[in-house]
Amino acid sequence: MATEQVSERRSSHVRGVTVTAVATLAGIAAAFVSAAFLGTAAKDQLGLAIVAGFVFVQLPVLQVMGIDVEDFSTKDHLYVLFMTFSMWFVTWTILLTNGVTF
Template identity: 55%
Template sequence: MDAHRRGVAVTTVACLTGVAAGVLSSALATGATDTTGLGLAIVAMLVNLGVLRVVGVNVNEFGAKDHLYTAFMTFALWFITWGILLTESVSL
């Protein structure tokens, strides 16, 4: 996989798992202070590596910078998604 496709795949997977974790947090957590939501974000960060392997990205080549990038992107999208759903009082 060339560098451009690898970068697109890594970013896409990190963002989509963050959004999925945010939606699941809204569905499963009882409120903003429920630690279930944060647990789901951490699980999503770990799921990223498995999904990237399935997509064909060699995660064994990842350095600290790559791991921090995927963790940050997942956390950021989880935070934004769950924050919007909490603010709008959406119940799933």
């Protein structure tokens, strides 16, 4: 009985770490794609479309990694959206501030 609880907690923890890692890496990748396509033009709204695309691409990626996205609640979807957006925003801001071009 105690073994089942430990196993359930471990799988829940692995699920959370996986979702967080994929969301943050997708946000960073979206920032680099934004910087590559848009350069230092921070006024272009295409950056939001790029990050939205990365948010939608994450769900099939998570399914391939074995995460059941059908069980995602609204809170889980908002978490993925927030983590991806915030990492994109911070990373792209750093790239824009330093004038990085590709």
